[in-house]
Amino acid sequence: IAGITQAPTSQILAAGRRMTLRCTQDMRHNAMYWYRQDLGLGLRLIHYSNTAGTTGKGEVPDGYSVSRANTDDFPLTLASAVPSQTSVYFCASRRDSPNTGELFFGEGSRLTVL
Amino acid sequence: AQRVTQPEKLLSVFKGAPVELKCNYSYSGSPELFWYVQYSRQRLQLLLRHISRESIKGFTADLNKGETSFHLKKPFAQEEDSAMYYCALKSGGSTLGRLYFGRGTQLTVWP
Numbered sequence: 001i002a003g004i005t006q007a008p009t010s011q012i013l014a015a016g017r018r019m020t021l022r023c024t025q026d027m028r029h030n031a032m033y034w035y036r037q038d039l040g041l042g043l044r045l046i047h048y049s050n051t052a053g054t055t056g057k058g059e060v061p062d063g064y065s066v067s068r069a070n071t072d073d074f075p076l077t078l079a080s081a082v083p084s085q086t087s088v089y090f091c092a093s094r095r096d097s098p099n100t101g102e103l104f105f106g107e108g109s110r111l112t113v114l
Numbered sequence: 115a116q117r118v119t120q121p122e123k124l125l126s127v128f129k130g131a132p133v134e135l136k137c138n139y140s141y142s143g144s145p146e147l148f149w150y151v152q153y154s155r156q157r158l159q160l161l162l163r164h165i166s167r168e169s170i171k172g173f174t175a176d177l178n179k180g181e182t183s184f185h186l187k188k189p190f191a192q193e194e195d196s197a198m199y200y201c202a203l204k205s206g207g208s209t210l211g212r213l214y215f216g217r218g219t220q221l222t223v224w225p
Binding site: 092102 | 120123146148150157158159160163165200204212213214215216217218
């Protein structure tokens with residue numbers, strides 16, 4: 001069982017470029033999340049999706065967009081990357097039943113915007 | 115609004131010493147709290163949740179509603195406990211709750 005797979009693992013990107021971080025899960029979880037991890041700031045929620053076809057904004061959504069066309073995939077797009085988006089990005093999903101609140105995380109995507 | 119505070123960015127102890135990682139929360143409803151851990155070069159994973167009242171890897175955490183705290187404790191730290199620890203609060207209803215994380219505490223256990 002792969003769980004959650006993120007790609008790419010690491011990427012260096014020029015400012016102004018468009019970038020999509022991919023996230024795929026094989027657990028059939030309805031709820032999925034994107035967090036960014038920054039030193040001293042912890043994990044901050046960017047966007048979430050409670051089920052396929054729906055998305056919502058988290059704490060720091062500006063500059064990011066998401067889509068949820070199906071249950072398995074939840075890509076995160078940076079339309080025009082800026083240096084402040086340099087971070088480690090984590091995708092996560094939550095088991096529906098039993099709903100213990102536990103999140104399952106991917107291994108992260110380290111993004112550097114120059 | 116919900117908020118999770120971890121006052122210590124860094125915490126160092128020697129092997130065999132007791133360790134306590136502090137977590138305070140602010141939430142108007144009935145809180146559900148969690149501790150997550152990220153070992154070096156591993157993905158973030160659940161360590162324990164207050165509802166279970168369990169001990170995992172020797173760690174325990176008690177929810178104190180009066181002090182709005184959920185401190186993580188271990189009586190005898192081990193080198194393999196060195197990791198980043200995040201306290202998290204689940205908000206919303208049972209099917210729509212999201213997790214809000216604290217800023218994390220980097221624990222180093224010296225030999």
